[in-house]
Amino acid sequence: MSRSGRDPGERLKTAKKRTASSARWLTRQLNDPYVKRAKDEGYRSRAAYKLAELDDRFALLKGAKAVVDLGIAPGGWAQIVAKRAPGAAIVGIDLLPVDPLPGVTLFQMDFMADEAPGLLTEALGRAPDLVLSDMAANTVGHKQTDHLRTMGLVEAAADFAIAALAPGGAFVAKVLAGGTDPVLLALLKRHFAAVKHAKPPASRKGSSEWYVIAQGFKGV
Numbered sequence: 001m002s003r004s005g006r007d008p009g010e011r012l013k014t015a016k017k018r019t020a021s022s023a024r025w026l027t028r029q030l031n032d033p034y035v036k037r038a039k040d041e042g043y044r045s046r047a048a049y050k051l052a053e054l055d056d057r058f059a060l061l062k063g064a065k066a067v068v069d070l071g072i073a074p075g076g077w078a079q080i081v082a083k084r085a086p087g088a089a090i091v092g093i094d095l096l097p098v099d100p101l102p103g104v105t106l107f108q109m110d111f112m113a114d115e116a117p118g119l120l121t122e123a124l125g126r127a128p129d130l131v132l133s134d135m136a137a138n139t140v141g142h143k144q145t146d147h148l149r150t151m152g153l154v155e156a157a158a159d160f161a162i163a164a165l166a167p168g169g170a171f172v173a174k175v176l177a178g179g180t181d182p183v184l185l186a187l188l189k190r191h192f193a194a195v196k197h198a199k200p201p202a203s204r205k206g207s208s209e210w211y212v213i214a215q216g217f218k219g220v
Contacts, residue, residue, distance in 0.1 A: 034202050038076070044099075046202060047134065048076030050211075051172075052084075053200035058213050060170055061085045066128045068120055068164070070111055070157050071135035071174075073098045081132075091123045111135065111153075117160050127166035133157035133173040136209075150174075151181055154212075158184060162191050162220060169217040177208040188214045 034046035043049075055061050064085040069078050072092030078101050081090055092098065093107040093116060100106070105123045109116060121127075135157060137149030154173045161171040171192070180188070180197070188195045193216025203209055 043076050043079055044074040045076035048080050049202035050134075050200045051077045051080045051132070053202055054172065054198060054211060054213065055080070055084060057198065057200075058170075058196075058215065060130060060172060060213070060215075061088075064088050064129045066090075066124050066126050066166075067130045067132065068092070068124065068128045068160075069104075070131065070133040070160075071153075072104075072106065075099065075101050075104070077132055077134060078104050081130075088129075089124055089126070091120050093120060111160075112156060117164070120160075121164050127169070128164055129166055129169045131157065131161040131165060131169070131171045133171075136174060150176055151184070154180070155184055158188060158214075161214075161217075162187075165217045167217055167219055171212075171214040171217070173212050175210050175212050177210065180212045185212075188212070191218055191220070192216055193218060 032046065034049055038044070038046045038048060061081060061084040064081070065087075066089045067081050067085070069081070069090060069092035071094055072078055073094040073096040075092070075098050078090050078092055081088060082101070082103055090104045091107070092104055093109060093111050095108070095110055097108055098106050107116070107119060107123070133154065135153040137153055154175055157173050158171060161169075165171065171188070175197070185195065192214035195212065195214045197210050197212055199210050
């Protein structure tokens with residue numbers, strides 16, 4: 001037996017029927033301490049710790065009363081919001097189905113649909129204090145195309161945040177290696193008092209993801 005208590009021979013046998021890439025993914029998941037911790041602590045994904053670590057550093061959820069979660073599936077970020085900002089109104093949207101979460105209003109639809117922003121703000125019932133975006137486009141394997149597709153979602157999320165946020169609010173979005181596009185970065189700096197990039201420890205070292213954190217919304 002391995003030190004983790006798993007039988008490595010059994011793990012390899014299971015992997016025989018998988019592609020090489022899926023076998024690597026499975027092995028990585030089995031050996032990822034954040035995956036085990038999320039399971040033990042009842043979080044739906046290891047991504048919950050990314051938001052928790054960003055909150056530890058930037059106090060994003062301090063005093064938050066209304067939060068929009070873009071790309072909410074499977075719900076780990078919303079679980080952190082609910083734990084650290086008890087009573088906050090939370091509205092989330094994703095193309096993927098999400099199992100119900102207590103106190104969270106869910107929309108299964110494309111955030112890029114024309115009616116989506118209005119539905120989110122209407123369901124929230126007030127201007128959000130915080131807009132979170134963990135959205136990323138499905139990859140096609142072409143680095144430049146994947147980057148452009150994901151940054152398009154970041155730009156849409158930023159536009160929504162600037163239109164919807166209450167004064168003093170914050171915006172957090174997943175970006176890729178290299179950070180935020182210069183034009184978008186300039187837009188954020190124009191509307192927020194502070195804009196920074198961070199890679200929380202829960203982000204895998206080999207991952208290209210970073211997060212842009214914009215705080216102190218100054219208004220339109």
